[in-house]
Amino acid sequence: MVGGMSAGQVVGPLLDLLLPAVCPACRAQPGPDVCAECHGLLPRLPASCPRCCAPGSEIPCPVCRGNGLAHIASARAGFAYTGTMKRLIGDAKAGARAATVQALAGMLPLPVDAVDAVVAVPPSPGRRxxxxxxxxxxxxxxxxxGVPLIAPLHCVRHASEQHRLSRAERARNVVGLFRCQPGVPPSLLLVDDILTSGATxxxxxxxxHRAGARCIHASFLCRTPQPGDRPN
Ligand SMILES: [Zn+2]
Ligand SMILES: [Zn+2]
Incomplete structure (x- = not known):
């Protein structure tokens, strides 16, 4: 450990500086983005509900019955959290590899509707x-x-990662988790890396919404796999 950082957190960013940019998935083809071959192997989601990201195009969606995720107008996710995508996210988080984080950031799906600003689900306090x-x-x-990134939300305590918990634990895990400064723009894009139940x-x-938002769209890099996803 160096100043509270693990060896991976020190060495990862150094490697990013010293080595020629390579695809973060195969580490063989030129980078810094995921190469075409690896991109083709990523677990893309099939047609999904535009309100909750469940697989399928039935109307109303049999999972959310057209109600979507609470307090969210539309939701999009790019990939299933499995295979190469799960490995890349693990690398990005554990090793703090800036190049992998940047390559993943470019793969976030954008909302169909226009928004005034973008907000990230904030990190837990005391995060590495x-x-x-x-x-x-x-x-x-x-x-x-072409809109501002704003950071009105903060996370008031540490919460366990949702995809490691049961459904009941997920709901309890996020009660009172966030506070928001008042006066946010009316339409927002809310961004998170992994959609599990949508509770976070x-x-x-x-x-x-309490701080003034009127319409919130959500984009997730990926969501946990569900029956109906194409095999990958
Ligand atoms: Zn590759
Ligand atoms: Zn749905």
């Missing part, structure tokens, strides 16, 4: 130093949409 994946995705999205994003969106 290094680039935060959801914030990097939000910054990249704000740049592509809904808790963040509820606070944004």
């Amino acid at each position: 130093p290094g680039p935060h994946l959801a914030t990097a995705c939000a910054r990249h999205a704000a740049h592509r949409l 994003a809904s808790a963040a969106a509820a606070e944004l």
